[in-house]
Amino acid sequence: MHHLNTTEFTLVIGLGALVAGFLGALTGLGGGIVVTPLLTLAFGVNIRYAMGASLVSVIATSSGAAAAYVKEGISNIRAGMFLEIATTTGAVMGAGIALRLPTAVIAIVFGVVLLYSAFQSTRIHPELTPDNREPDRISALLRMDSTYPALDGVKSYRVHSVPAGFGVMFGAGILSGLLGIGSGALKVVAMDQVMRLPFKVSTTTSNFMIGVTAAASAGVYLRQGYVDPGLAMPVMLGVLLGALLGARVLPRTRSHVLRLVFSIAVTVLAIEMIYHGISGRL
Amino acid sequence: MTGIREGWDDKKIEEIVGNLLRAGVIIAASVVFAGGVLYLFRYGNTHPNFSIFRGEPSDMRSLAGIFHEAFILRPRGIIQFGLLLLIATPVARVAFSAVAFALEKDRLYVVITLIVLTVLLFSLLWARA
Numbered sequence: 001m002h003h004l005n006t007t008e009f010t011l012v013i014g015l016g017a018l019v020a021g022f023l024g025a026l027t028g029l030g031g032g033i034v035v036t037p038l039l040t041l042a043f044g045v046n047i048r049y050a051m052g053a054s055l056v057s058v059i060a061t062s063s064g065a066a067a068a069y070v071k072e073g074i075s076n077i078r079a080g081m082f083l084e085i086a087t088t089t090g091a092v093m094g095a096g097i098a099l100r101l102p103t104a105v106i107a108i109v110f111g112v113v114l115l116y117s118a119f120q121s122t123r124i125h126p127e128l129t130p131d132n133r134e135p136d137r138i139s140a141l142l143r144m145d146s147t148y149p150a151l152d153g154v155k156s157y158r159v160h161s162v163p164a165g166f167g168v169m170f171g172a173g174i175l176s177g178l179l180g181i182g183s184g185a186l187k188v189v190a191m192d193q194v195m196r197l198p199f200k201v202s203t204t205t206s207n208f209m210i211g212v213t214a215a216a217s218a219g220v221y222l223r224q225g226y227v228d229p230g231l232a233m234p235v236m237l238g239v240l241l242g243a244l245l246g247a248r249v250l251p252r253t254r255s256h257v258l259r260l261v262f263s264i265a266v267t268v269l270a271i272e273m274i275y276h277g278i279s280g281r282l
Numbered sequence: 283m284t285g286i287r288e289g290w291d292d293k294k295i296e297e298i299v300g301n302l303l304r305a306g307v308i309i310a311a312s313v314v315f316a317g318g319v320l321y322l323f324r325y326g327n328t329h330p331n332f333s334i335f336r337g338e339p340s341d342m343r344s345l346a347g348i349f350h351e352a353f354i355l356r357p358r359g360i361i362q363f364g365l366l367l368l369i370a371t372p373v374a375r376v377a378f379s380a381v382a383f384a385l386e387k388d389r390l391y392v393v394i395t396l397i398v399l400t401v402l403l404f405s406l407l408w409a410r411a
Contacts, residue, residue: 007326010318039332046335056365060311063303063371073296081379082394088401095405103335142390211303211372212398218369219406223344225337229361230330233318236365240311 021242051180052226090173107277306371317360
């Protein structure tokens with residue numbers, strides 16, 4: 001891709017980012033997880049610049065899509081805000097670690113996280129969260145139990161295992177800062193599987209939390225020179241447009257089909273990242 | 283679509299949060315786009331090279347440098363300023379949430395939100411890597 005001039009490069013990157021943003025919004029996994037492998041593997045961009053552009057685009061994805069979700073009343077704002085304590089502190093620490101790691105190590109960790117995201121998204125489990133369990137003491141104290149609009153009317157749900165979810169969220173924050181991603185996959189795991197929020201609530205609340213988490217490490221990235229305006233411009237605009245389109249399509253899609261399709265693409269990228277990291281080409 | 287516990291206030295707040303996020307993103311994206319057009323006019327025929335990490339020059343890394351470069355209408359400075367506005371959007375959302383929870387007299391969540399805001403401001407303004 002070295003023969004492209006800046007105009008061509010910008011347009012091609014913008015188009016790729018648009019597709020990434022679209023898929024990221026639909027799956028709740030965020031566009032950033034595809035943007036960095038795309039930039040490094042297909043365009044030979046240094047992983048630190050790719051992470052900077054990706055992290056900025058992650059903020060756009062989250063804020064753009066969240067604007068649509070909050071009006072639908074799907075996300076759980078209280079649970080999201082409480083868990084952001086864990087994700088933001090983790091993100092600042094993760095960004096600090098990223099500065100001290102060689103790019104090959106970052107690439108390998110990135111690949112492993114991608115593999116995990118792909119694996120996680122193929123695990124099919126029923127959308128129905130059993131609500132017959134006892135109310136959880138901590139989530140009651142934090143008033144996290146809520147309702148959401150399902151296909152067959154408004155359903156109420158209870159939130160469980162808050163400390164475990166908080167711990168997983170801290171890990172999600174570290175990975176977010178370390179890799180310049182939104183860590184949507186892990187955030188969804190924390191809420192969907194650990195805390196037992198309904199899947200749609202988990203993905204939208206995750207999307208809504210991602211921007212705040214990313215903003216926490218963006219300051220560190222910016223001061224370390226990871227954010228190049230020439231690269232971040234097409235990435236951010238493309239991802240944003242894709243995410244807005246994705247948010248429009250979301251209410252009409254079946255989440256399990258999407259997760260399967262996305263996971264195949266992510267698995268391929270993961271193997272490439274690990275291979276390139278080990279062979280020292282990133 | 284909200285339960286008994288979350289009444290009219292929560293609904294209203296969610297609507298304002300949605301509008302705030304949308305406005306922040308639209309403004310930031312417009313600034314980035316405008317800077318991007320100027321950038322392509324100026325550098326469109328050059329050949330990009332992002333394969334080696336050099337780090338951005340200091341005027342693209344500090345708030346003062348970015349403000350100055352954007353003020354004198356340098357394309358890269360304008361884009362970077364737009365990206366700063368984007369980073370500020372979720373921070374503004376958290377700040378607004380703190381006010382909103384205070385209006386709802388939800389002290390617990392005022393404290394929780396202020397903790398998040400403190401971490402964000404610390405990392406954006408003071409944290410030294």
